[in-house]
Amino acid sequence: MNEHDIKLRKLDHIFITLSKRVEEGESLLDEVALIHQSLPELDFTEVSTESLLLGKKLSAPLIVTGMTGGHPLGGEINAILAEVAEEKKIAIGVGSQRAGLLNSSLSWTYRVVRDRAPSVPVIGNLGAQQLLQDDFIELAEKAVEMIEADALAIHLNPAQEVFQPEGDPHYKGIFNRLSILVEKLGVPIIVKETGNGISMETALLLKKSGVKIIDVGGLGGTSWVKVEMYRAKRNRDTLRAIASKSFVNWGIPTALSVLEVKTAYPEATVICSGGVRTGLDIARCIALGADYSGMALPFLKAAVKGKSALQELIDKIIYELKVALFLTGSRNIKDLRTKKPVLGPRITTWINQRNLKYPGDKAHEQ
Numbered sequence: 001m002n003e004h005d006i007k008l009r010k011l012d013h014i015f016i017t018l019s020k021r022v023e024e025g026e027s028l029l030d031e032v033a034l035i036h037q038s039l040p041e042l043d044f045t046e047v048s049t050e051s052l053l054l055g056k057k058l059s060a061p062l063i064v065t066g067m068t069g070g071h072p073l074g075g076e077i078n079a080i081l082a083e084v085a086e087e088k089k090i091a092i093g094v095g096s097q098r099a100g101l102l103n104s105s106l107s108w109t110y111r112v113v114r115d116r117a118p119s120v121p122v123i124g125n126l127g128a129q130q131l132l133q134d135d136f137i138e139l140a141e142k143a144v145e146m147i148e149a150d151a152l153a154i155h156l157n158p159a160q161e162v163f164q165p166e167g168d169p170h171y172k173g174i175f176n177r178l179s180i181l182v183e184k185l186g187v188p189i190i191v192k193e194t195g196n197g198i199s200m201e202t203a204l205l206l207k208k209s210g211v212k213i214i215d216v217g218g219l220g221g222t223s224w225v226k227v228e229m230y231r232a233k234r235n236r237d238t239l240r241a242i243a244s245k246s247f248v249n250w251g252i253p254t255a256l257s258v259l260e261v262k263t264a265y266p267e268a269t270v271i272c273s274g275g276v277r278t279g280l281d282i283a284r285c286i287a288l289g290a291d292y293s294g295m296a297l298p299f300l301k302a303a304v305k306g307k308s309a310l311q312e313l314i315d316k317i318i319y320e321l322k323v324a325l326f327l328t329g330s331r332n333i334k335d336l337r338t339k340k341p342v343l344g345p346r347i348t349t350w351i352n353q354r355n356l357k358y359p360g361d362k363a364h365e366q
Contacts, residue, residue, distance in 0.1 A: 009166070010070040010099060014077070016230050017222060017297060018304060027220025027254035027275030031344025032284040037329035047325045048332045049318055053292060054121045054150040054188065059089040060318045061333055062282065065192070065215070065273050065294035066125040066153060068109075070099030075109030080303045082116035084310045088318070091292075093123035093153055097143045098130065107146050114147045123190060124149035128156050129168045131177035137184050144187055151187050153215065154178065156202075157194040159251070160224035163244040165237050167228075175205055182210035193217030195224050195274055197252025200354065203264035213269045214261055215294060218254030220275025222297050225250065255288060256350050262289040263357045279320025286333060287341045 016022065051061035064081050068074035078094060085092040092113060100107040114122050124143045130136060131154065144152055161167035182189050191198075191206050192215030198206075206214055226248045232240035252260060254274035261270055272285030273294035282293040295317075302310040330336040340358075343351070351358065 010068065010074055010095070012231055013227060014068060014071070014073060014300075016227050017300065020227075020230055022222050022226050022230075023220075023275070023297065024223035024226055025219040025249045025251065025253065025275070027218060027281075028344070028347055029220070029255050029275065029281045029284045031347045032255055032288060033342040033344070034280075034283060034287060034324060034328050034339065035341065036327055040326055040329040042326070042329065042331055044322070044326050046331060047322050049321050049325065051292065051333055053091050056091075056119070056121050056150070057089070058091060058120070060282070060321055061286065061292040062090045062314075062317065063121075063123070063271060063273075063292055063294040064090065064092040064299050065271075065296045066093035066095045066123065066155070067296045067300055068095040069097065069113075070095065070106055070109055072109065075106075075112055077300065077303050078109060079112045079116055080307055080310060081299060082113040084303075084307060084314060085120055086117040087311070088314045089120060090314065091121040091123065092117055093294075094125050094147060096125050096127050096155065097146060098127060100146060101139060101142055110147050114149075121150045122147055124152040126152065126154055127168075128154050128174050128178070129161070129170055131174050131181060132170060136177055137181060140181055140185050144185070149187060151190050151213065152185060153190040153192050154181075155192050155194050155217075156198075157196075157224060159196045159247060160194060160228055163225050163228040163232065163240050163247070165228070165232055165235050165240060175209060178211065179209040188213055190215055190271070192271070192273075193257075195219065195222055196250060197254065197257035197274065198261055199252060199257070200260045200264040200356075203261040203268070207265045207268070211268075213271065214265070215271035215273055216252075216254060216257035216261055216290075218257035218272075218274030219249065219251035220254045221273070223248045255284070255347060258285060258288045258290050259347075259351065259356045259358070260354065263354075266357070279317045279322070280324050282317070282321050283324035283328070283336060284341065286336050287339055289337075
């Protein structure tokens with residue numbers, strides 16, 4: 001695929017996610033009930049949502065996960081996202097940097113994130129298929145250099161690639177290349193799914209590869225299969241348009257994916273994303289064993305309305321998280337990890353059938 005086609009695809013993705021109903025499935029975070037404490041024995045002013053990621057202090061364990069770049073509109077959106085991330089002291093990622101690597105004139109659409117967010121963690125992004133290229137280490141280094149990234153996300157999206165008209169569903173050999181990259185690259189690698197979740201089996205492979213940070217990217221948020229369904233319909237690709245309907249709900253719900261990863265790889269640092277929409281959802285993720293939470297679509301929708309809309313949304317989310325801490329008697333994020341929630345029937349059924357361990361029995365140190 002040439003750089004022009006990638007640029008148009010980036011624009012497609014922005015318009016479809018903003019104009020169509022693309023959220024599918026259930027994250028099952030609503031089946032995670034935190035226990036209310038009427039006598040929390042602390043003042044609300046004492047509660048802290050602060051966290052630490054990649055050696056940098058955050059106001060909350062929250063990441064604007066990678067969305068866009070590679071098109072001037074994506075660059076404008078990234079500028080707004082980054083300015084607010086810097087102001088609110090939360091981490092931020094960029095979308096796949098392939099377009100910027102193919103065409104240096106588009107690199108500013110990614111670089112703007114570091115320029116506008118100089119003090120918070122910035123996460124680069126490459127597709128797993130890029131690791132199959134002969135110069136994959138050099139590509140990764142250039143992606144990191146482009147935005148002075150604190151970490152590089154390698155995204156896994158086999159379900160999207162299968163249904164993408166110009167998709168690249170080649171995954172054979174990626175594990176070995178990933179293992180090499182972990183050893184050679186000068187910054188941490190984050191492996192992230194894009195909406196279909198990470199299983200125990202995949203988590204075990206990632207553990208063997210040396211990856212230490214996993215973003216589960218579970219079912220319950222944006223369905224990239226559905227995004228590609230809309231594109232296939234428009235392109236009159238009848239086969240993909242029809243077949244994709246059967247898979248718009250495919251994947252592991254976010255709450256379950258956190259448990260899958262923590263069972264297989266308890267020492268991993270886990271980012272909980274996929275249908276996370278409120279500060280209460282973030283608290284639920286942490287109680288399940290996650291270290292951080294990520295959101296994308298809500299921030300994109302707010303950013304296109306303007307900087308103030310995004311500021312208000314982030315303020316609301318962090319306030320909700322603080323309230324959840326207070327009402328569970330948790331002084332900080334570490335305290336919340338010691339609070340064992342009550343889990344709903346669909347989660348407990350999955351735990352029993354998959355023989356998952358429940359990480360809430362032991363606090364997971366950050």
